[in-house]
Amino acid sequence: MELGLSLGDATKPFGFLKENNTQKQQNAAISKKSGLDFCIALGLSSSTVGDGDREKTQRSQEDDDEDDDDDDDQSSEGDGSDDTQGETHLQLNLRPLAPVHRRVSPRLLSLPWSSDNGSSENGSSGNMGLPAAKGFDVNRLPAAAEEVSSANSVGSPFQRDFGMYRRPGNGNLGGSKRDFEATGNDVVEAERASSRASDDDENGLNTRKKLRLTKEQSAFLEESFKEHNTPNPKQKLALAKQLNLRPRQVEVWFQNRRARTKLKQTEVDCEYLKRCCETLTEENRRLHKELQELRALKTSNPFYMQSPATTLTMCPSCERVATTTTTTTAPPPVSAASGKMAPIPKAIPFPLTRPRFFPFPQTPTHPNQPAAS
């Protein structure tokens, strides 16, 4: 009995396991479609499901996200209808607990591309792919943005807030979140930022500055990220325009955001795999124990494994006990529908099987049946 743990290519099964063509094709298709998958195999045969290549292009990822829900069924069941020659195996095909990105249904915000469903690539909308009337709507701000904006009570507050931290020289942002939150006075903060920027300019320093985005900018980018985790250049440009950021900043933000998401998802996946591994280890230990018990039983009574066992069954009509004869060396039951091995029961039903020499009648006589002649 072996335990295999695979994170990776679906086309490369475990070394000790065999994989038939159907399984290989299914796994390849699943992994290509869904991205990251995992497989833990315990037993004598299995297949593996893996990530396959690194997601080929981010462009296709958006489509993948939409299919996430559908993928769950396919990968977790792994129907493997033509199992390999009745080999026994236990397999867990694991999917990440949560999709990396979830689509957010009705938008609270009017995002640059929320209405054109990412079709701005074709340039049909003219304004950088944005319908003119569907750009950022200051009346539908996130809560945080509205708080700040209402304090200012100036027309078009959102735009003003984004611009407030602009540094005059390079268009970057200045000021600190802490200062901003403490004072709540963005005008003062803007003056500070402006002053710092001018100090740098006066000193001839063009040093790189860490420029925190404001809450509002981050919130808006987050919303955009939920909609499209990889915006196209036009969308990035539109976002940068609306947030008074440089396109490069928007691009970097999305890159870092994707990296953070991936990191978090990896942590979740590792935790999940860890738990699965513990479960399988425990199951393995239990099966070993049962095997030892069976061997001990066989040693103490050599007739036990050689003769068919008798299973006690209850007649539903008359509630009388009947016996049927089975062989204890039969392979584990295989599901007709899926071709996969049936789930391992929690405990082998020892009380219902007995050796043949047990003093019960071999052929039960049912009261409704005529006695065998």
Add this chain to the structure above:
DNA sequence: GTGGGGCACCTATTTACTTCA
């Protein structure tokens, strides 16, 4: 078919900034 340039993205790392004890 092949190679080079451009572009976008990923990953690892650096660094500016924030938070907290």
Add this chain to the structure above:
DNA sequence: TTTGAAGTAAATAGGTGCCCC
């Protein structure tokens, strides 16, 4: 109030794959 460690996130650098010419 100050300070330093730890954490966070913006920014950079290098590498890779894809597309076009």
